[in-house]
Amino acid sequence: MRSKPVAVFMAFGTKGDIYPLAAIAAAFACDQEQYQVVFITHSAHENLMVHLRANKVTYIPVSSPPVVSPLEHCGKMELSFSAHKREIIQKHRYECTSIIEDIFGDSSVEGDVIAINFFALEGWSFAELFRVRCIVVAPYVVPYSAPSSFERQFRKEHPGLYNHLQEAPTDKVGWKDVIHWMWPLFTEEWGSWRSLDLNLSSLPFTDPVTGLPTFHERLPSPLLLYGFSKEVVEYPGYWPSKVRVCGFWFPPKEWQFSCNDCAEISASVSSGSSNKQNELCSIHLSLQVFIEFPATELPIFIGLSSIGSMGFLRNPHAFLRVLGTALDISGSRFILFSAGYQPLEAAIDSYAKEASSCPEQTQRSNEGVSLFGGRLFCFSGSVPYNWLFPRCAAAIHHGGSGSTAAALLAGVPQVICPFMLDQFYWAERMYWLGVAPEPLKREHLVPDKDEDFYIKEAANMLVRALDYSQSSEVKSRALQISNKLSNEDGVSEAVHLINEELRSCR
Template sequence: MRILLTSFGTRGDVQPYAAFAAALADAGHQVTLAVPSALADLVPAAGRGGGGAGPAGRVTVRPAGDEMLRMIRDVMPQMSGAADGLRSFRAMKSAMREHLEETWQAALQQQAEDGGVDVVVHHAKCLGGPHIAEKLGIPAVLTLPLPFYTPTSAYPVPFFGGADLGARGNRASYAMGRAGNALYAPMLSAFRARIGLPGRVGRLEDPLRTPDGSAGHVLYPYSRHVLPVPPDYPSTAHVPGYWFLPEQEEALAPEVEEFLAAGEAPVYIGFGSMGFGKGAQERRDAVLGALAATGLRGIVATGWGGMTPGASDREDVLVVEGAPHGALFPRCAAVVHHGGAGSTAAGLRAGRPTLIVPFLGDQPFWGARLRELGVSPRPLPPRRLGQDLAARLGELVGTPAYARRADEVGQRLRAEDGLGEGVRILEEIVAAG
């Protein structure tokens, strides 16, 4: 197969797709991975630059989403109010317009070099994916590591947290999945005209409907051991398991290795870019204060705005900007993070008890789910960090049941081949036309 695979955002958004690209190449397929240039090195070395392990497989990385990544890294952490938010939204629209064009150019390059494209696999934030596929006359497969688009009576769309709205309310809540078209319909209509497609994009169009009106396929790369597949899911909704990079691809910095070797397993605490800079110092003070109050060793990841950077004056606390979760989490006693899909997956796979501090989006959903799984205390709202983090840390590391249950879940996830199952599913989709 010749696959155009695209995602954009931060490392957590791109890393699963880099892993999937390498798995496809290992199975003998030709992959063009359209992602921000700064994250191109996430592709495992075996697949990078045209050297996949399969007989004809390779991954070619094309730049797409550089401006969007710059926005997330440099602009959003400086936001402080509604006016900044409005300016940021305008800049985001410009970055989105640029990403549409970059993805189209990646498709044209793949056509020229590989003789065509057989399928477009696109992260839900890559809104040009289905239109490019329609122009090329090939399938488009939507993908997102949370159950956001396929209606089910089992639970509402994850943005409702852990609530239960009843069977009808749960299903109705998935209308939220049309929000992308509602915000960007005029831009997408202009893009269609730019690439020679007729028609305009309606603001309430269903992203799971193909141009001929049939149901489109969607890949949800999370584990059924974490969230069971609802019995009312259609055959076009696929849950293959998590997509992880090979462990050997994630190396820790020397300073992290030295800290880990110097004492007992620490607690990891990090919130990525959550908070976007606002309250970063207060979160840092709360985290360092809670570690001091409990006497726990800690690795604190400041991220892009989650907490104010700078070294700690305590020998038992290491402050870093970030570290690869796949390499670090198995060597920690417990993990505390914002509940992003990627961080949640890494903590569970490592078999570590987890405390979720949810800020927005699907994070309260994963926090509630981990509580139900028995691997986590109640999620802690960010506004309560200063008052309650020390007590919640004590509960997290002092409750043996959390560690036992986390180990059980971790064993199941490590035995699961989400990448292989994803490859198999995609091959079947393309074979069926």
């Protein structure tokens, strides 16, 4: 029988979905030492383990991948990919259920809480099952919206529950909560799992036997914390009453070193048990040399994170040709982060081998490869964006929340090519803020066709966007916003709000 309350942080997705919540979990563990703090995420993010352990947070991996790519099913029936995805989801939920059962056991303790991001909606049902408070902790605005027919269909199929939610007091769960972020929980995908595996009602807020709304118990509206700044995103009046905007959640810079040696050293440094601070940069010495030479010309960062593994970078060779052609047109220098995407790294190696007979075209090192006359430096092991971005003239990226926030804090112009979900929102928002040109279309950065016409067209669009980003107006605006963000501490604000919520439960 445990005596300490548990704070479970569940976060699924790619790095930008995970690291901000991990930073909050670590800060919460340091602030609330009476809690046992657990962080549950994909095993692919195992580099977090050493940092979390240094802050007394237990890391528990789940074997499911951060993304399920259709690439491995290319050329097969769509059904085979759908069946494969269902199998992964089923296994993922089974693992999560086993973990949560082991943590909470047969009963809860006062103060127990589950904090989730939008890709960990299992946590809401687990909180209901074990009767603990659930908090949503999201680094970005809701990445999906309800279908236009959702409310009409809901009102038709569940009139009693619809009226029950519409009539809820401001401080209780109501229709605003449902339509803002909870609506997926009312779909069959979640309903069958809730009823068959958890023995809960298929619909939240209904009795499992009668299917009627639980009139005898109205739950408080769940606290929803957003990890962005009010300087960047407006706070509309139609959001639920318990939404709070904290400021961006930036992990400590040492967390973003992906290689294991760096992770071990940086965790020791952050916990005060090592004097090896200088060793962190030695592994990335080649990158440092590229940035500083020539010192009068800052390079431009290019990183698409997990876009490749999601199936959007189908022709890496064409992508590299676009970059090479853009370099010929502009005279710039690029730093390309390959994010460990094997087909892209294979294309980089292919370019390197083709140019190996011409030493002036390609230089190799243990930490990266230089192509196109030494003007494109390609590397795989990541470095902290808050170290790298201030050393760059601009950041070309996919519009992920983490990359966007890091570029804003660094005060560098951005060129964004969105591919999915909230990336389109961030791309449009950065253009509206004046820190980026209009978003690039996908074919203007990663064309599928490796033909001269498409390559040249894409390169010209990229160069025009870069020219726009280097205007004095865009640079000035980027620095202005950076100065405002430097005064915010989103992680501390999030921990404060979580503590307030837990105190209100007692």
